[in-house]
Amino acid sequence: MSVTETVSAVTEKIIARSRASRRRYLDKIEAAVALRPKRKSLGCANIAHGFAACNTHDKNALRHGDAPNVGIVTAYNDMLSAHQPFETYPETIRHAAREAGGTAQVAGGVPAMCDGVTQGETGMELSLFSRDVIALSTAVALSHQMFDAAVYLGVCDKIVPGLIIGALSFGHLPAVFIPAGPMTSGMNNDEKAKIRQLYAEGKIGREELLEAEARSYHGPGTCPFYGTANSNQMLMEIMGLHLPGSTFVNPGTPLREAITRESARRALAITALGNDYLPIGRIYDEKAVVNGVVGLLATGGSTNHTMHLIAMAAAAGIALSWDDLAELSKAVPLLARVYPNGKADVNHFNAAGGMGFLIRELLGAGLLHEDVSTIMGTGLSGYTREARLGPSGELIYADAARASHDEKVLRGCAEPFQPTGGLNVLSGNLGLSVIKTSSIPTDRHVIEAPARVFHSQEELQAAFKAGSLNGDVVAVVRFQGPRANGMPELHRLTPPLAVLQDRGFRVALVTDGRMSGASGKVPAAIHVTPEAADGGAIALIRDGDMIRLDAERGTLDVLADLSLREPATADLAANRDGTGRDLFEVFRATTGGADRGASIFGSL
Numbered sequence: 384m385s386v387t388e389t390v391s392a393v394t395e396k397i398i399a400r401s402r403a404s405r406r407r408y409l410d411k412i413e414a415a416v417a418l419r420p421k422r423k424s425l426g427c428a429n430i431a432h433g434f435a436a437c438n439t440h441d442k443n444a445l446r447h448g449d450a451p452n453v454g455i456v457t458a459y460n461d462m463l464s465a466h467q468p469f470e471t472y473p474e475t476i477r478h479a480a481r482e483a484g485g486t487a488q489v490a491g492g493v494p495a496m497c498d499g500v501t502q503g504e505t506g507m508e509l510s511l512f513s514r515d516v517i518a519l520s521t522a523v524a525l526s527h528q529m530f531d532a533a534v535y536l537g538v539c540d541k542i543v544p545g546l547i548i549g550a551l552s553f554g555h556l557p558a559v560f561i562p563a564g565p566m567t568s569g570m571n572n573d574e575k576a577k578i579r580q581l582y583a584e585g586k587i588g589r590e591e592l593l594e595a596e597a598r599s600y601h602g603p604g605t606c607p608f609y610g611t612a613n614s615n616q617m618l619m620e621i622m623g624l625h626l627p628g629s630t631f632v633n634p635g636t637p638l639r640e641a642i643t644r645e646s647a648r649r650a651l652a653i654t655a656l657g658n659d660y661l662p663i664g665r666i667y668d669e670k671a672v673v674n675g676v677v678g679l680l681a682t683g684g685s686t687n688h689t690m691h692l693i694a695m696a697a698a699a700g701i702a703l704s705w706d707d708l709a710e711l712s713k714a715v716p717l718l719a720r721v722y723p724n725g726k727a728d729v730n731h732f733n734a735a736g737g738m739g740f741l742i743r744e745l746l747g748a749g750l751l752h753e754d755v756s757t758i759m760g761t762g763l764s765g766y767t768r769e770a771r772l773g774p775s776g777e778l779i780y781a782d783a784a785r786a787s788h789d790e791k792v793l794r795g796c797a798e799p800f801q802p803t804g805g806l807n808v809l810s811g812n813l814g815l816s817v818i819k820t821s822s823i824p825t826d827r828h829v830i831e832a833p834a835r836v837f838h839s840q841e842e843l844q845a846a847f848k849a850g851s852l853n854g855d856v857v858a859v860v861r862f863q864g865p866r867a868n869g870m871p872e873l874h875r876l877t878p879p880l881a882v883l884q885d886r887g888f889r890v891a892l893v894t895d896g897r898m899s900g901a902s903g904k905v906p907a908a909i910h911v912t913p914e915a916a917d918g919g920a921i922a923l924i925r926d927g928d929m930i931r932l933d934a935e936r937g938t939l940d941v942l943a944d945l946s947l948r949e950p951a952t953a954d955l956a957a958n959r960d961g962t963g964r965d966l967f968e969v970f971r972a973t974t975g976g977a978d979r980g981a982s983i984f985g986s987l
Contacts, residue, residue: 384746384753384764389714390673393707394752397669400702405669408700412554412664416655420449421528433529441477441486445529451654453480453647454490454530454556456521456546458537463497465538465605465612468563468634472536472643476561479647487647490533491524493517493549495542498872498899499606503840505962507871511897512970514541514548514691515983518698521549525556531654532557534646538605540899543615544691547667548984551698554664559650559758560619564632564639565729566604573726575599576903580885583847583878603634607728609721611899614684618692620738620766621678622671623757624663627780628770631733641778642770649758659760667699670752674763676708677750680715680804681741683724683821686909687899689806694980705815705978709808709937715750716799717821720792723903724805724821727792735793739783743767748796809908809932811940813893813920815978816908820934823906827884828934830891830906832857833927834941838953839863840873847879855889857930861921861951863896864914865974865981868958869967872899880905891932893939895921895977908932908939910977915951917976922950 386394398405422430422445434445444450455476459469473489480487494513501507517537525533533556535546543560550558578595581587605612616630626649629642653661672692679688689708696703718741719725721732745751746763753762773779787793794800805821820828832855837843840860846852858880864870873896884890884905892898892907895914913919920941924930929942959965973983 385749386752387714387749389710390677390750390752393710394669394673397673397701397703397707401669401700404702405700408554409664412662415555418655420452420531420656422452425528433527437488440481444486449656451485451531451651451656452529453485453487453650454525454533455487456490456493456524456533456535458493458495458517458542458546460495462500463495463539464566464600464603465563466495467603469536472561475640475643476534476647479644480651483648483651485651488529490527490530491520493520493524493537493542493545495537495539498540499600502872503875505964508869508958508964509962509967510541510872511865511870511981512967512983514545514694515970517542517545518548518552518984521546522552525549525553530556531656532559532650534650535560538563538612538616540611540615540687543619544695547695548698550663551667551695554699555655555662557650557653557661557758558624558663559646560624561643561646562616562619562625562630564604564634565607565613566600566602567633568607568728568730569601570595570598571726579878580882583882607730608723609682609684609729609732611685611687613729614679614682614688617678617682617684617738618675618688621742621751622675623666623755623759623763623766626770627759627766627768628737628739630738631729632770633730637776638770638772641772641776645778653758653760661756661758661760664699666756666758668755669701670755672696672701672703673711674751674755676711677715677745678741680712680806681717681745681750682719682721683717683805683819685899686806686817686819687897689817689910690977690981693978694982694984697980697982697984705808705817708806712804712806715804716796717801717803717805718744718794718796718799720800725792731789731792735789736784736787737769739767739769740787740793743783743785744795750796807934807937809934809937809939811938812945813939813941814912816893816911816939818906818908818934822904823934824904827906829932830857830889831929831931832889832891834859834924834930836861836924836926840875843876844879852879852883856883857891857893857932859921859924859930860892860894860896861915862953862955863894864912864916864977866914866971867895867916867953867955869964869971870897870977870981872897874898877903877905893921893930893932895919906932906934912976912978914976915953916955918950920945923948
C-alpha cells in the first residue's frame with residue numbers, strides 16, 4: 384500500500400534527520416543480541432540469586448534449560464483504577480508462559496501516579512518527571528539480564544511513555560505491551576462538565592460535585608474519556624506493540640483474560656532464541672513513529688503526546704519535531720469524536736468500530752505505513768481485526784467493521800468530522816506552542832483580546848471569584864514550565880474560563896504549562912516554549928497587551944513591541960520543597976524544553 388505525498392515526505396525527512404543517531408542506536412542493540420539466554424553467561428552465584436525464589440518447575444527451567452524467560456515490568460497499584468486490574472496479571476502470565484514451554488518473572492515495578500488525584504495539588508509538580516523516573520525504573524528492572532523478552536503492564540499518562548523509553552534502552556529485547564482496558568461508562572460527559580461549571584460558579588456545593596465525580600469514575604479501568612491514558616493505548620496498538628483489537632476491552636472480562644494469556648505467549652514466540660525474532664528496537668522505527676502521530680491526529684488525542692512522542696522517538700535514535708506534527712496535521716482528517724472532543728467515551732468508540740475500523744480507514748487513505756514490523760510478525764494490515772472469544776475461551780479474530788456503527792462517534796476518511804487533525808502547532812513572537820483544536824468550536828479558532836497575566840492557576844481562580852475577570856480576555860498563566868515547577872497540568876483553569884466563554888466573551892488561555900488530553904472547549908495555547916523560567920518571551924507580556932491566537936493560520940502573537948521590555952520574574956521557592964519536590968531539583972535543572980520532549984535524557 385502506498386502512502387500520500389505528505390506522509391511520505393514527512394517520513395523521509397525524519398529518516399534523513401535521524402540517519403546517524405538511528406544507526407548508532409541500531410548498532411547498540413545489535414551488539415546486545417544473544418542467541419542463547421544471556422543469563423547462561425552469568426556467574427553461578429548471580430543466576431542462583433535470580434531463580435532462588437522460583438517454584439521447582441521454573442527453577443529447573445532457568446537452571447538447566449534454554450527456554451525463553453519473560454520479564455514482567457508492572458505499574459500495578461490498587462489506588463489507580465487503571466492499574467488495579469494488573470494485580471492478577473503476573474500469575475496469569477506465568478501460567479501462560481509455562482503452558483508455552485517458557486517461564487516468566489516479575490522483573491520489577493515502576494511508580495504510577497494519577498494526575499486525577501494530584502490535580503491542582505503540589506504532587507502534580509512531580510507528574511511529568513515521573514515519566515523519566517519510570518524509564519529509569521524500567522532499566523533497573525531489566526538490568527539483571529535474566530530475560531529474553533519483556534511484557535509491560537502500564538496504562539496511564541506518563542507510565543506508558545516511560546515504559547517505552549525504558550524498553551527502548553533494552554531495544555534488543557522483544558516487548559509486548561498489555562493493557563487493562565477502560566472502565567465501563569459512567570455519568571454522561573455533558574452532564575459532568577455542566578456540574579463542574581455550576582460548582583465553579585458557586586451554584587452547587589462540594590457534596591454535589593463529589594457525587595458527580597464518583598459516578599463518572601466508578602470502577603476498575605482507565606477513565607473512559609479520551610485523555611492521555613487512552614491516547615497511550617491507541618498508540619500502542621497503531622504502532623504494533625499491542626495485540627490487535629486489545630486496547631479498549633473492559634477489565635475483568637473473559638476476553639480481557641484471553642488477551643493477557645495470548646500476549647504472554649506472543650512475547651515468548653518472538654525472542655532471539657527462536658525463528659521469529661522481533662525486538663522492540665526494530666519495530667519502533669521512523670514509520671511506526673509517523674503511524675503513531677497520524678493516529679493521534681485522526682482521533683484528536685492528548686496534547687501531552689506532543690512531548691511524549693518526541694521523547695519516546697529520541698530513545699530509539701529518531702529525531703521527531705513539532706514541525707513534523709504540524710505538517711501531518713494539515714493532511715490527516717479527524718475521524719473520531721470522543722470526549723472532550725465529543726459526547727461519547729472510548730467504550731462508544733470501540734462499539735462504533737474501534738481501532739480495527741480506524742486503522743483500515745487510515746490505511747485505505749494512504750495515511751499509514753502498512754510495511755512496518757509488529758509484534759504479530761505482520762504489517763499493519765494485520766491490525767484491521769477485532770479480538771473475540773472462541774468456543775473454548777481462546778482468542779480469535781474477525782475482520783473489523785467496514786462501516787461505522789455510529790457516525791456521531793467514528794467516521795471514515797470520506798466524510799471526516801473535519802479535514803485536518805485535532806492538534807496544531809502555533810508560532811509567533813512568543814515562540815512555539817501547541818493547541819488542541821478538535822474540541823474547540825470553529826468560531827473560537829481565532830481570538831484577539833487583552834491579556835491578564837497570572838503566575839499560578841490559583842491567582843486566576845481568585846480573580847474569577849472576585850469578579851475581576853468579566854470580559855474578553857486572554858489569560859496568560861506563566862512560570863508553569865518544566866524548569867519552573869515541573870509543568871503541572873492546569874485543569875482547574877478550565878471551569879472558570881469555560882464560564883466566561885459561555886457568557887459570550889472571547890476567551891483564550893496562553894501558558895507554558897500543560898492542559899493534557901482533557902483539554903476542553905476553551906482555546907488554549909499550551910506548552911509555550913521557551914518557557915518563562917528559561918528566558919521565553921511569555922515573560923514579557925503585560926496586562927492589557929493585545930494577544931492574537933489564530934489556530935487556522937497557526938500563529939500566536941503579542942501585538943506589542945517587546946524589544947525594550949525586561950522579563951518578569953517569579954519567586955519559585957515555594958515550588959522547591961514539600962511532597963517530594965526537593966528530590967526533583969536535578970530534573971528541573973536539566974530538563975529540555977517542551978518542543979524537545981521535556982526530558983532529562985536530552986534530545987537529538
